[in-house]
Amino acid sequence: MLDLQDYVDDELLNKFEFKNYGHALEILSQSYTEEWNDIKNCLNRLKIFVDDIKKAGGNETPIPKKFDEILYPAGWREIRISGDLILKLYPRQVAQRRGKFSNEPFDKKIIEGYIDGHNIDFVKNKVAFDLEWNSKDQTFDRDLLAMRTYFDCGIIDVGIIITRAQELNDIFNSVNDSTGNRLIKKYGASTTWMGKLEPRLKSRRSGGCPILAIGIKKACIVDWRN
Secondary structure: OOOHHHOOOHHHHHHEEEEEEOOHHHHHHHHOHHHHHHHHHHHHHOOEOHHHHHOOOHHHOHHHHHHHHHHOOOOOEEEEEEEEEEEEEOOEEEOOEEEEEOOOOOEEEEEEEEEEEEEEEEEEOOEEEEEOOOOEOOHHHHHHHHHHHHHHOOOOOEEEEEEEOHHHHHHHOOOEOOOOOEHHHOOOOOEOEHHHHHHHHHOOOOOOOOEEEEEEOHHHEOOOOO
């Protein structure tokens, strides 16, 4: 059984929860040490303030920008792919002999845009990283399909998704937004958090792509006091 302490230090375990699917953590730590160190550095430096979580705008709040500021200088980039599918039809070479085909196709078809519109927030080498702070939970389906597609195309070997841990609800239930409403109304059950991500991972929505799911815990909100 995986011991998280073999891969993640106590400070990060205090600030984040880690869910490992398809041996993603082992792949990151053994085959992509530079990229994994970038991510750990980013997580160690992450500081979220109560004012940050009060601001509207979902993934356009100050929180995603904190990841941009650290990961972009380290060489991570948002990537979008598109590709056409070329189908070649080869005839049987000899009418009386099955399984022997010509070296030249007799017809060719192109399906344009067979792969299109799949973007991932950050990619470096063959590691993908997506942040979902507060979008509709269906966004996870898009993210996992994108990572599955990149993996199937040989573009990435492993993916990371970071979102909110359930325990952040303790904060959302105790803090009001600018209109006087509890933040939990904005950060509802149908938005992106670990409880919506894990069932999708357990049902293998990511296909064969190994995924490390990371949940942001209360300890990341540096100025909140219970």
